[in-house]
Amino acid sequence: MSRPIPKAAAVTAAVTLLAGLAAAPAQADTTGQRQRDFAAAAKEFGVPENILLGVSYLESRWDTNAGTPSTSAGYGPMHLTDLREAGVAGTHHDEGTEDARGDDARPAVHPEAGPAAPPPTLQTVDEAARLLRTDADTLRANPAQNIRGGAALLAKYHAGQSDWYDAVARYSGSADQAAAKTFADAVFDTIKTGVTRTTDDGQRVTLSPAPDLAVPQRAETPPSNVECPRRVTCESVPAPYQELPDDDYGNHDLADRPDSQKIDHIVIHDTEGYWANVLDLVQDPTYVSWHYSIRSADGLIAQHVPTKDVGWHAGNWYVNAKSIGIEHEGFAAKGTWYTEAMYRTSAKLVGYLARKYGIPLDRAHIIGHDNVPGTTPSTIPGMHWDPGPYWDWAHYFDLMGAPLGGFGLPGSSLVTIDPDFAKNQPAFTGCDGPGTPCVPRGSEAVVLHSAPDESSPLLVDAGLHPKGTASTMDVADVGSRVATGQQYAVAEVRGDWTAIWYLGQQGWFHNPRNARVAKPAIGWVVTPKPGLATVPVYGRAYPEPEAYPANIPAQAITPLPYTLAAGQKYSSGGTVGSEYYWATTFDAANHVVVKGKLKYVQIQFGHRIAFVKADDVRIVPAF
Structure with a gap:
């Protein structure tokens, strides 16, 4: 039992405490501002708060995305679209020298289509600006005003209707009624289950579950074709x-x-x-x-x-x-x-x-x-x-019910790359022109160094940089980069730095205890069989020459400019048979699948997968 405090001492302590509280400045709750912005906008425009939150979640997950546009020119938490600002884009497969077909038996396919102008529809930022009597710049840049703009649009779409489903469907911007209903279905499903998350700018937002929410309509089932x-x-x-x-x-x-x-x-x-x-x-x-x-x-x-x-x-x-x-x-x-x-x-x-x-x-x-x-x-x-x-692999796999990372024991010799997407912001360049810094934003990529030091050079990719120069931070340069969900064998650990085997080298990344970017994993790894100093690495698992019929030319088994050396280990993606699909004529009756006796093992060798011959390696469990 504690001793009672004398009355005089208690009064003095109380006065001292009150004086201290008066002197200390109040700490504003900045992490809840986005939640308050949704509540205020919902009240101002007569939109149910859970509808406003649900629509915004299906558009942006309540993120600001550093003021950059979405892939369909939407800005801010409410995805107000501004195609004028987003501008003209490139075209599909119009960069690089890649042959999309990738078959040595046929001429390369290098189509050119020219620049693609943005479609003339979905300019919702202008309509929202008129409703709020403001300008498009404000709605793109200010999250609170962006939310007000989205609420104003929803209120307008709902005018004269008995329920909110059709207004939500219209907010999708889709001229296809079935697609608009699919969007509305997803919004209402999200409202029913609820969700809480911290946004890319540190705002904590909650959509409370409403399991009894009535959904007026459902999207149709897919057509049979x-x-x-x-x-x-x-x-x-x-x-x-x-x-x-x-x-x-x-x-x-x-x-x-x-x-x-x-x-x-x-x-x-x-x-x-x-x-x-x-x-x-x-x-x-x-x-x-x-x-x-x-x-x-x-x-x-x-x-x-x-x-x-x-x-x-x-x-x-x-x-x-x-x-x-x-x-x-x-x-x-x-x-x-x-x-x-x-x-x-x-x-x-x-x-x-x-x-x-x-x-x-x-x-x-x-x-x-x-x-x-x-x-x-x-x-x-x-x-x-x-x-x-900037593709969020962790979130993508969460949606599939197959979360990535966190399944191994501490100290495992295999790791799964799993950074915090929002907080992980590599300093890439080249998004808007060579050498130009990209807007800092969340990423699934972790950059590798040649030594346990942020100032050390990046790794050398002998295929991507044949002259032996180090990889760069250009957004298109994947020569020294790992991605969320990929698994790699641990080569060494020094304090807060971890090295993995990568393209025949040790690649180092910062992996501090309080901010892990890789988690212990369980699985299988491959390593050269005893007596083999190096093992060739391949980009395809083609059959041995003897497997081809007389009328089909044997395809070369060409190694890539890398080797898997003794003592190194790489994560196994499983054993596969050797196959080649001979398809060079319009008449599919002449197409043949050539299957050989050779077996290969798929490995996570660098940023890209690769293959090694099964006879060259041992497959062992990772401990």
Whole structure:
């Protein structure tokens, strides 16, 4: 029991305490300002607060994204669109020297389409500015005013209606009623379940769950001529399979997957162009192809190529023949961000396809175009690098119910890259021109150094930089960079620095105890068999020459300019058989899948995956 305080002493202590409180300045709660802004705007314009929060979440997850536009020219938490400010974009597959088909047996495909002008619709920032009697600059830059603008638009869309569902659907900006309803469905589902998160600028926002919320309508099920999950909006926009002059044809290959070949990968791309332009391109028989496109504003999915057939999308024929390609309306480097509506429908599509074809939901099999290896040394510098370092892989896998990282024991010799997306902001350059610093923003990428020191040079990528120069911080340079969800074998640990095996080198990254960017993992790693000093590394898993029929030329098994040396270890993505799809004629009856006896192991070798011959390596558990 404590002793009682004498009355005089208690009075003196109280006076002293009150004086101290009066002297100390009040600490404002800055982390709750965004929540208060939503509440104030909802009250001002008569919009239910949970509707306003739900719409904003499906657009931006309540983030400001450093004032940069989304992939569909939306700004701020409410995604007010301003296509004039966002400007003209590039076009799909219009940069680099990559041959989208990636098959040595056929001429390279290097289509050119010219710049893509933004569509003339979705200029909601002007309408919001008129309602608030302010200007577009203010609505783009000021989060509180942006929220007021979104609330004013919702109130206008709701005028004369009995419920908020149609107003929410209209807010999507979609002229497609089914896609607009899919957006509204996702908003109301979010309201029902609720969500709490901290935004990219440190604001804590909560949407309380409303499990009894009544939803007036539901989006239709997909039509029978598309391969899509339920409760998303899909349409068919077929890519043409068509004969062309000079014994050529386009723009994909007929096949019979998975009976003819197992589908091992789903490749995530961005379009580097706006929606209408991209759909025009995929319907051009002289252009390239992919299986699906997903629209930024509302998550509409368009299917172009049946999943049984082979698209020309990844720049590596082996990967093309074994994968499904999904394009997302967006840009890898222009300071833009991907909308929540697009993330959600894409996650549903990938989950559906993974279940259908038995594809593991991990980063060894759900890969970016930037993770696809070059086929030979000469093709490495021209390989594409979308969807870029601003694609949020951790959030994407959370939406698929397959969270990344955190499954190993402390001290494991294998790690999963898993930085805090919002706080991890590498100082990339080149987003808006060579050498120009990119706007600081959240990223899934972790940069590697040649020594445990931030001032040390980056690693050398002998394929990407054949002259032996160090990699750079250019946003397109993936030569010294790892991505969220990828797994690597630990080579060494020094204090707060961790080294991993990467392209035959030790790559160091800062991994302090209180801000981990990599988590312990469990899995399998490969290392050269005893007696082998080095092991060749390949960009494709092609059969041995003896496996080819007499009428089909054997494809070269060409090593990449890297080696896996004794003592080094790399994460295994599993053992695969050797295959080559011979498809060089319009008549699919002449297409042949060549399967060999050679076995390969897929590894996470650098930023991109690679393959080693199974006979060259041991596969051992990571401890």
